[in-house]
Structures are given as C-alpha cells and as structure tokens.
Amino acid sequence: MPQKYLSPRLIKLMAILAVCSLLVFLNPKQAFSPLRNFFLTAAHPFQKIFYILSKKTGDTMEFLGSISNLHAENERLIKENSSLISEISNLRQEKKENENLREQLGLIPKKKFDLEAAYVIGQDPQKFGSWLIIDKGTSSGIEAGMPVIVFQGIIIGRISEAYLTSSKIELLTNSLSSINASDSETNSRGIVRGEFGLGVLLDMVAQTDVLNVGDEVVTSGLGSDVPKGLLIGKIQEIKTTQDKLFQQALIVPSVRYSNLETVFVIKKSIN
Amino acid sequence: MFQKIIILLIIFFSAVIQVSVFPRLFPSGLSPEIVLMLVIFWTSRDGFEKTWPKAVLSGFMLDLFYFWPAGTNIIAFALVSYGVGFFARRFTISQKNMGLLVLLLLSAMGSAANSLILLILAKIYKGLGLELGIFLPDFWNRMIFLKILIDMLLFVMIYWPLSGLERFLSFYGKKSMQGRFFK
Numbered sequence: 001m002p003q004k005y006l007s008p009r010l011i012k013l014m015a016i017l018a019v020c021s022l023l024v025f026l027n028p029k030q031a032f033s034p035l036r037n038f039f040l041t042a043a044h045p046f047q048k049i050f051y052i053l054s055k056k057t058g059d060t061m062e063f064l065g066s067i068s069n070l071h072a073e074n075e076r077l078i079k080e081n082s083s084l085i086s087e088i089s090n091l092r093q094e095k096k097e098n099e100n101l102r103e104q105l106g107l108i109p110k111k112k113f114d115l116e117a118a119y120v121i122g123q124d125p126q127k128f129g130s131w132l133i134i135d136k137g138t139s140s141g142i143e144a145g146m147p148v149i150v151f152q153g154i155i156i157g158r159i160s161e162a163y164l165t166s167s168k169i170e171l172l173t174n175s176l177s178s179i180n181a182s183d184s185e186t187n188s189r190g191i192v193r194g195e196f197g198l199g200v201l202l203d204m205v206a207q208t209d210v211l212n213v214g215d216e217v218v219t220s221g222l223g224s225d226v227p228k229g230l231l232i233g234k235i236q237e238i239k240t241t242q243d244k245l246f247q248q249a250l251i252v253p254s255v256r257y258s259n260l261e262t263v264f265v266i267k268k269s270i271n
Numbered sequence: 272m273f274q275k276i277i278i279l280l281i282i283f284f285s286a287v288i289q290v291s292v293f294p295r296l297f298p299s300g301l302s303p304e305i306v307l308m309l310v311i312f313w314t315s316r317d318g319f320e321k322t323w324p325k326a327v328l329s330g331f332m333l334d335l336f337y338f339w340p341a342g343t344n345i346i347a348f349a350l351v352s353y354g355v356g357f358f359a360r361r362f363t364i365s366q367k368n369m370g371l372l373v374l375l376l377l378s379a380m381g382s383a384a385n386s387l388i389l390l391i392l393a394k395i396y397k398g399l400g401l402e403l404g405i406f407l408p409d410f411w412n413r414m415i416f417l418k419i420l421i422d423m424l425l426f427v428m429i430y431w432p433l434s435g436l437e438r439f440l441s442f443y444g445k446k447s448m449q450g451r452f453f454k
Contacts, residue, residue, distance in 0.1 A: 009319050016349045020342035027340045036335045047291040054295040122290040125302035168338050258299060
C-alpha cells in the first residue's frame with residue numbers, strides 16, 4: 001500500500017479495530033467482570049436516583065399528555081370498577097377452587113417463595129429492550145439463573161449476570177432466553193423463547209397437542225430452576241413451523257417490561 | 272490529571288444517564304446517545320488524533336453498562352470519530368469558522384453511522400455464530416430519522432455547556448502549567 005494512504009491516523013484506527021475485533025471474538029467476559037462490577041457498584045446510587053427522577057418526570061409528561069383524555073378515561077374506569085366489583089365476588093369463590101387444584105397439580109403456591117424485592121434502575125436503551133438492571137446483587141444473595149417475577153406471579157425473565165450491588169435480568173423477550181412452558185388449559189408443553197424483543201414465542205409444541213388463542217401460558221418447571229405455574233402471558237396467534245413438525249404460538253406478555261418499577265427475584269422455593 | 276478525571280466523570284455520568292434516564296423518557300428505540308454526541312463534539316473540535324483515547328474510553332464504558340462484549344462500542348465510536356474528524360477537516364480549515372450547522376450535520380452523520388456500524392456488527396456476530404445478545408432494528412426505517420433528530424437536539428443542548436467546560440479546562444490547564452513553570 002502506498003505510504004500516503006497509511007497516515008498515522010489510519011494506522012491508529014486500524015490498530016484500535018484490530019484489538020477490539022480480537023476482544024469481541026475472544027469475548028473474555030470474565031476478564032472484564034471485576035471492572036464492570038466496579039463501575040456498576042460506583043454507578044449504583046446515581047442510577048437509583050436518576051431512574052426514580054426520570055420516572056417521575058416521565059409520569060408527569062405522560063400525565064400532561066393525557067389530560068385531554070381524562071374525562072373519557074374516568075367514565076371508562078367507573079364502568080370497569082363496577083364490573084370488577086362483581087368479578088371479585090366470583091373470584092373469591094374461584095380462589096378456593098384454585099388452591100385445591102394447585103395442590104392436586106403440584107404447583108407451588110405463590111406465597112411459598114423466598115422473594116427478594118428489587119427496584120429497576122436501568123434498562124436496555126436500544127430498540128427491542130432485552131434486559132433490565134436491578135438494585136440488588138450478590139450482596140443480597142442473588143445469583144445468576146434465578147427467576148424474576150412481578151406482582152401476581154408473572155415471570156419476566158431470569159438473572160443472567162449478578163454483581164455486588166446490581167444484577168442484569170435477561171427478559172423473556174430476549175432471544176437468548178428460553179424457558180420450558182405449557183398451556184395452562186390444555187397442558188401442551190413447549191419452549192418459550194424471545195423474539196428479538198418483539199414478543200415471546202411458545203415453540204416446539206407437538207402437532208398432536210392442542211393450543212387455543214387466549215389460553216394462558218405458564219412455566220412448566222421442567223429442566224431448570226424456574227418453578228412451575230408462573231404466568232408468562234396469553235396466546236395471541238397460533239402457527240405451524242415451516243417444516244410442519246411443530247406448532248408455535250405468539251404470546252402477549254402479561255406486563256409491559258419497559259414500565260416496571262419493582263420486581264421480585266425468587267431466591268428459592270420454600271417447601 | 273484534573274482534566275482527565277473530569278473527562279472520565281463526564282463519560283461515566285453520561286453512560287449512567289444513557290442507561291437509567293433516557294429509556295424512561297423516550298420511547299423504545301428513540302433513546303438518544305449522549306456518549307456518542309460527546310465523542311462527536313470532542314472530535315469536531317480536536318480531530319481524531321487527539322480524541323481517539325476519549326472515543327475508546329467512551330466506547331468501553333458503554334460496553335460495560337450495556338453488558339455488551341468489550342470492543343463493540345469502541346469499534347463503532349472509533350470509526351465514527353475517524354469519519355467525523357475526516358469531514359470536520361474538510362468542512363472547515365479553522366475551528367472558529369465552523370458553524371453550529373456544520374456540527375449538527377456531523378452529529379447527524381455520526382448518529383446514522385453509529386447505528387449502521389452497530390447493525391453491521393450485530394449481523395457479523397450472528398454470521399459468526401456468536402450469540403452476544405445485541406438486538407438492533409433494521410437501519411432504514413422511519414425511527415432512524417427521528418432518532419437522528421433527537422440526537423441532533425441533544426447535541427445542541429450539550430454544545431454550549433461542553434464548550435464552556437472546555438474553555439474552563441484549557442484555562443485551568445494553562446494556569447497550572449504557569450504555576451509549575453514559576454515554581
């Protein structure tokens with residue numbers, strides 16, 4: 001290459017690119033863990049304050065934007081409230097029935113978890129957010145692989161990396177995530193995996209199994225530390241794989257992951 | 272040393288803001304890239320020669336906070352910094368003549384280039400079978416234009432405070448040099 005093309009700037013750039021490509025290819029995660037731990041620990045108090053402040057700001061902005069819809073929203077909520085009151089009385093009866101069924105099916109009652117409450121203090125800023133950061137880490141007994149739920153036992157993902165004072169949650173929508181699950185109505189089993197942040201897919205369901213739109217999908221408790229019976233979402237669409245061997249179901253998660261404030265890490269199931 | 276600590280703190284807090292503040296205030300995919308805007312700002316003033324250590328540090332810091340493999344953002348920032356430096360030299364000979372409009376154009380180009388580079392890297396990773404957990408949208412969609420616009424607005428917002436800080440740091444640097452000389 002003629003020397004005029006090899007300016008010191010270009011040589012520096014090429015050196016940076018070469019070193020970084022090697023780093024990426026070798027991906028020595030463990031080598032940078034202490035450094036990541038240090039910076040995450042240092043950032044922890046600031047992340048917490050910033051996240052709470054930004055949430056309040058975001059809520060205020062959302063409120064200001066929704067003022068024009070308040071009247072209609074109020075009417076809708078009054079109607080919804082009256083229908084919910086009647087639903088509560090029905091649910092009380094069903095609760096007893098549910099407890100009996102849980103016992104029969106061997107599902108772990110939701111109260112029997114050793115939970116660690118944690119605040120969300122950061123999230124994936126890229127489109128198709130696939131992870132969250134929480135303010136609890138190894139100092140609170142959190143380890144990689146532990147499932148993370150929100151209210152009412154809805155699973156949102158698993159701890160993928162735990163540091164001293166913070167941890168990373170790999171959301172169900174993350175394509176690296178996979179959890180054994182089943183249709184709560186028909187008991188058809190499959191694997192739930194992320195669809196690049198777009199949603200969650202129940203995959204590898206045998207053609208002979210039955211899936212229905214609107215059915216709830218729960219964790220099956222097979223082959224991992226994730227307890228049985230945690231809600232994932234509802235089936236929105238059913239399709240067949242290209243090779244026609246399996247069925248797939250698109251699941252709508254029961255919560256919006258980007259709006260979460262508090263989550264619970266299941267440290268262990270109490271028997 | 273004081274200058275270096277200030278730069279490190281700026282990059283650190285910008286990365287914290289990028290991960291903990293912007294995702295709550297902006298819809299998914301439109302979160303502005305404050306660390307990238309810092310790199311573009313510094314490169315447009317000092318060129319790639321003087322800015323590359325800051326670009327490398329910024330990229331590394333962001334890789335740590337994004338849980339991405341170390342090197343991913345460094346590659347993107349180094350390339351953007353080189354490109355911005357290249358165009359900044361050609362757009363204007365002297366720094367004084369460089370209008371904010373040209374800087375805005377450079378920030379827009381940098382923002383687009385960064386998204387494109389990350390997308391290419393994500394595809395390369397996928398092609399190599401490396402499951403590194405980087406998910407990015409297709410480059411050519413409506414969102415990218417909105418994102419570039421938001422990045423440009425952020426650039427305008429940080430431009431004057433950073434210029435003031437640069438002046439202060441250079442003044443402090445000169446003073447401390449004088450102090451050392453007279454001692």
